[in-house]
Amino acid sequence: MAETAGAEKVHSGAQAPRAFTSNPLITLWSTVIGKKIVMAVTGAVLVGFVIAHMVGNLKIFEGADAINTYAHFLRVVGMPELGYGQLLWIVRSVLLLSVILHIIAAWQLTLMNRAARPVDYKIRANQESTWASRTMRWGGVVLLVFIIFHILHFTMGVVGFQPGQWQDLAVYQNVVAGFSLWPVSAFYIIAMAALCLHLDHGIWSGIQTLGWNTQRNQSKIRMASRVIAVIVFLGFISVPVSVLAGWLK
Ligand code: HEM
Numbered sequence: 001m002a003e004t005a006g007a008e009k010v011h012s013g014a015q016a017p018r019a020f021t022s023n024p025l026i027t028l029w030s031t032v033i034g035k036k037i038v039m040a041v042t043g044a045v046l047v048g049f050v051i052a053h054m055v056g057n058l059k060i061f062e063g064a065d066a067i068n069t070y071a072h073f074l075r076v077v078g079m080p081e082l083g084y085g086q087l088l089w090i091v092r093s094v095l096l097l098s099v100i101l102h103i104i105a106a107w108q109l110t111l112m113n114r115a116a117r118p119v120d121y122k123i124r125a126n127q128e129s130t131w132a133s134r135t136m137r138w139g140g141v142v143l144l145v146f147i148i149f150h151i152l153h154f155t156m157g158v159v160g161f162q163p164g165q166w167q168d169l170a171v172y173q174n175v176v177a178g179f180s181l182w183p184v185s186a187f188y189i190i191a192m193a194a195l196c197l198h199l200d201h202g203i204w205s206g207i208q209t210l211g212w213n214t215q216r217n218q219s220k221i222r223m224a225s226r227v228i229a230v231i232v233f234l235g236f237i238s239v240p241v242s243v244l245a246g247w248l249k
Contacts, residue, residue, distance in 0.1 A: 032109065032112060033209075035105040035108055035109050035112075036105075036109065036209045037209060037210070038101050038102075038105045039102055039105045039106060039109070039206070039209070040205075040206035040207075040209040040210050042097075042098040042099075042101045042102040042105070043102060043202055043203075043206045044206060045094065045095070045098045046095070046098055046099065046102065047199065047202075047203060047228075049091075049095055050195070050199075050232060051228070051232060054232050054235040054236050055235070056070060057235070057236065057239055058235060058238070060171075060172060060175060060239060060248060061238075061242075061248075063172070064172035064173065067171045067172050067175075068169060068170060068171055068172055070171075071169050071171045072169055074087075074088055075088055075169075099144075099147070103140070103144070106136075106137075106140060110137070132201045135197050135198070135201065136198065136201055136202065138194075139194040139195075139197050139198040140198065142190075142191060142194040143191065143194055143195060143198060145191075146187075146188075146191035146194070146195075149187070150188075153178060153184075154171075154174055154175065154178060157174065160178055160181065160184050161174075161177065161178065165177055166178075175239060175243070175248075176243055176248055176249060179239065179240040179243035179244065180243060182244060184240075185240035185241075185243065185244050188236075188237070188240050189237050189240060189241070192232075192233050192236045192237050193233065195229075195232065195233065195236070196229045196230065196232065196233035197229070198229075199225065199228060199229035199232060200225055200226050200229040201225075202225075203224075203225035203228060203229070204221060204222055204225040207221050207225075
């Protein structure tokens with residue numbers, strides 16, 4: 001998440017051409033560290049959402065009423081000051097902006113990293129390109145495909161359902177019907193594994209970028225990233241696994 005691991009190899013000479021502007025935010029964005037900060041901050045927003053979403057999903061184990069009422073609550077929260085679903089749209093906008101900035105920063109850091117490598121180093125670095133950096137890039141692509149599928153699936157009901165099967169706000173029934181197809185559940189479980197790896201390295205990288213790691217807390221931060229990643233993985237996969245096992249029906 002917070003940075004492409006490959007970008008760790010960026011040389012000091014890898015700065016993008018300086019933008020001719022007096023706006024400090026645009027100047028910061030044109031630098032390697034600026035893009036890493038954008039990745040760390042947008043990554044933190046996305047991690048917060050993912051944890052909240054995973055905890056919210058666990059309401060399914062309290063029964064259909066609990067999760068369906070929760071879905072309704074997400075639409076009415078903030079009323080009457082805000083209109084129906086308005087807060088949800090604000091959250092969706094922040095998430096979409098975060099995803100877009102996160103991807104653009106990752107993409108540009110990768111290009112800057114490649115451009116900064118001398119030719120002989122480039123050949124060696126390609127061979128050495130760490131497992132973490134490859135996982136971050138490919139994992140990010142898997143997650144993007146997953147999110148697009150997921151919104152078309154559970155939020156809009158336009159893929160993975162028979163006509164008329166998906167019902168607005170009937171989250172429990174939609175989830176049980178959706179995960180009853182094992183290839184769909186398998187895809188979710190694979191995507192959650194990609195998310196787990198992405199969080200494991202990403203949380204750690206983001207904390208490094210923000211300068212919160214020290215010699216003393218290094219191993220604790222490493223462990224905390226891993227624990228969060230594994231908890232998120234287990235929390236999310238518990239739903240498709242329970243449907244496939246017949247515990248949720
Ligand atoms: C097994 C894992 C997951 C399940 C069962 C699940 C379930 C759901 C459901 C039922 C909805 C529709 C909620 C509603 O209409 O109120 C939803 C929406 C959504 N989920 Fe997930 N989700 C899972 C994993 C994820 C992950 C890993 C992400 C992000 C990386 C994610 C991102 C989203 C987003 C962005 C929405 C749309 C929210 C909206 O605009 O209403 N989900 N999810």
